[in-house]
Amino acid sequence: MSSIKGPAPSTTTLDGSPLRVAIVHSRWNKTVIDALLAGTLAKLKALGVKESNIVIQSVPGSFELPLACSKVVSGSHVQAGATATDLLGGLNFGASMSSPRPSSRTSTPAPAVISMPSQPFDAVIAIGVLIKGSTMHFEYICESVTHALMRVQLDTGVPVIFGVLTALTDDQALERAGIGRGENKGHNHGEDWAAAAVEMASHTRRWA
Numbered sequence: 001m002s003s004i005k006g007p008a009p010s011t012t013t014l015d016g017s018p019l020r021v022a023i024v025h026s027r028w029n030k031t032v033i034d035a036l037l038a039g040t041l042a043k044l045k046a047l048g049v050k051e052s053n054i055v056i057q058s059v060p061g062s063f064e065l066p067l068a069c070s071k072v073v074s075g076s077h078v079q080a081g082a083t084a085t086d087l088l089g090g091l092n093f094g095a096s097m098s099s100p101r102p103s104s105r106t107s108t109p110a111p112a113v114i115s116m117p118s119q120p121f122d123a124v125i126a127i128g129v130l131i132k133g134s135t136m137h138f139e140y141i142c143e144s145v146t147h148a149l150m151r152v153q154l155d156t157g158v159p160v161i162f163g164v165l166t167a168l169t170d171d172q173a174l175e176r177a178g179i180g181r182g183e184n185k186g187h188n189h190g191e192d193w194a195a196a197a198v199e200m201a202s203h204t205r206r207w208a
């Protein structure tokens with residue numbers, strides 16, 4: 001039986017061409033992050049968001065996402081960096097998807113890729129991958145990050161898209177990035193986050 005899960009298509013036309021979108025991503029569990037980032041970027045571009053209007057900021061782990069999103073939205077973070085184009089060139093998606101999957105999560109942070117906005121953003125997408133370990137760390141980070149990201153969007157009025165996977169296993173995370181190890185590759189949730197960003201940014205512009 002097919003799944004009933006997932007978002008129904010938007011009833012409004014999604015036009016990303018006038019929008020400026022920030023992506024803030026953590027560097028823990030890099031294989032999964034890279035795939036999610038690729039899915040997000042591809043869908044943003046498919047919806048018309050210009051590459052020059054997409055900026056990317058990386059942070060060490062998911063716990064750092066709320067503060068970074070808050071700073072990025074207010075335009076007050078420090079400059080250093082690369083554009084979406086540079087990032088796409090830098091990520092080795094082919095290798096990460098075709099090479100053998102790690103048997104345990106990749107916990108070494110990848111190099112920082114950062115870019116700087118010169119004007120406000122219409123939406124920010126927070127991407128992180130939390131995978132449950134043997135302590136309570138996972139629960140505390142999941143809960144605090146979720147609440148803090150919600151607070152950023154309510155406090156600023158700028159949509160913050162919740163692109164944080166909270167997976168109980170490595171396989172769950174891989175499948176939600178469309179790179180599952182089995183026959184079921186799963187679905188890349190980054191595509192949904194990009195669509196949500198464009199839709200919410202468009203709504204928010206109209207509601208202003």
Ligand code: DLZ
Pocket residue numbers: 026027028029060061062063064128129130131132133137141
């Ligand atoms: C420390 C930690 C652990 C154990 N696991 C993850 C994880 O699965 N995903 C993730 O994004 N970050 C993890 N971190 C790092 C924390 O988010 C944070 O970067 C550090 O505790 C420093 O504040």
